[in-house]
């Protein structure tokens with residue numbers, strides 16, 4: 001029996017829930033209206049069927065991600081708190097786990113309906129293999145393969161960096177059993193539409209909200225697929241500003257291949273970039289490379305994405321063994337990276353699936369102009385646009401033309417007003433007469449900055465009026 005008070009509070013809750021839903025839908029609509037292109041362009045196969053092509057033979061890999069609607073948070077046992085919309089505080093309780101919601105609802109009400117809807121009436125479990133089941137099967141298979149690959153990597157004992165990297169390689173993936181409840185304090189992240197697994201990682205890191213640079217970069221990099229020149233003071237969270245869009249894209253792509261697998265079976269395998277280097281992050285010093293590695297490893301801990309440092313001070317042989325684990329992300333210094341690349345290290349030269357090239361602390365990278373290796377590395381990258389097509393063909397002859405995102409980050413970005421104007425006009429940055437990479441301008445361009453670049457400048461000068469400028473390099 002319910003009292004009048006009970007009834008009115010349950011009606012208030014329902015109204016509240018609707019309010020949350022509306023607010024969330026509005027936000028999704030806003031994000032969806034941003035310029036967006038699929039990571040996996042839709043193509044047609046020989047039979048004229050439409051399907052998504054991931055890598056092999058696709059025309060462009062143009063950034064952009066799964067729409068949130070394609071990701072089912074329930075698949076990841078994740079409950080995201082709704083955006084709080086009311087002042088009363090009622091809406092700030094966060095979502096209960098579905099199990100809990102069901103219990104507390106006495107078998108009635110919306111929460112239960114939600115469960116029934118999401119479970120699809122339980123038909124899947126009885127009938128023949130549904131696409132959903134196939135997708136799950138594929139995910140489990142890939143999980144096992146990743147673990148197997150990783151255990152093949154010998155333990156590298158005497159370098160602390162190598163040891164910690166090897167530990168990371170054990171990929172503590174989520175077992176998918178435990179249901180997680182994300183408190184409402186984290187709602188700023190869910191508004192950014194982080195992948196559910198990434199959301200869990202952030203929650204485990206205890207980062208309640210994104211820093212300014214993280215927030216500003218995520219939207220332009222993850223949803224608009226733009227290259228980014230980012231500047232913010234030391235300690236402002238730049239590592240995740242470029243790290244999160246990388247992880248998001250890798251997770252989204254994995255998801256898409258899983259879905260494709262459900263439709264196409266083993267054939268989907270050829271659209272997967274699994275086993276290739278996906279992100280190359282270069283830092284000016286060994287210490288910074290190790291720091292960035294640690295940070296990204298923490299964020300990627302349960303994602304099945306591996307991060308390996310390649311720096312001087314570790315034996316090349318050991319680093320080669322680490323690279324045999326085929327990590328998705330490598331963080332290194334120009335010297336050691338180039339040493340291994342020029343020796344033909346497979347994982348570092350097969351760059352046709354490289355989706356991110358990051359220069360961290362770019363200002364320090366160009367200081368003194370002694371980074372010849374950096375220039376050599378940049379020259380080895382497959383082209384990101386037509387002007388470099390010829391070069392790409394000679395470097396990686398069978399590399400499909402893939403768009404790659406380039407991120408250039410720095411604590412002090414001395415972008416001259418001239419350069420900013422040039423970006424707006426679309427004219428090219430001036431190179432030094434020797435052709436050396438001697439300024440961020442030249443570096444950015446040589447690194448393959450694409451047509452559309454977002455400059456996220458939060459340095460002191462801009463702090464009075466933080467701004468995001470979107471400019472163009474042709």
Ligand SMILES: Nc1ncnc2c1ncn2[C@@H]1O[C@H](COP(=O)(O)OP(=O)(O)OP(=O)(O)O)[C@@H](O)[C@H]1O
Nearest residue numbers: 207208209210211233234235236237238239240411
């Ligand atoms: N959203 C966040 N909330 C709270 N702490 C964060 C957040 N993002 C990063 N941090 C923490 O802030 C510290 C600085 O982050 P990070 O190293 O990325 O900054 P940075 O701008 O790259 O600094 P530096 O210029 O020194 O490399 C790290 O300890 C990191 O764990």
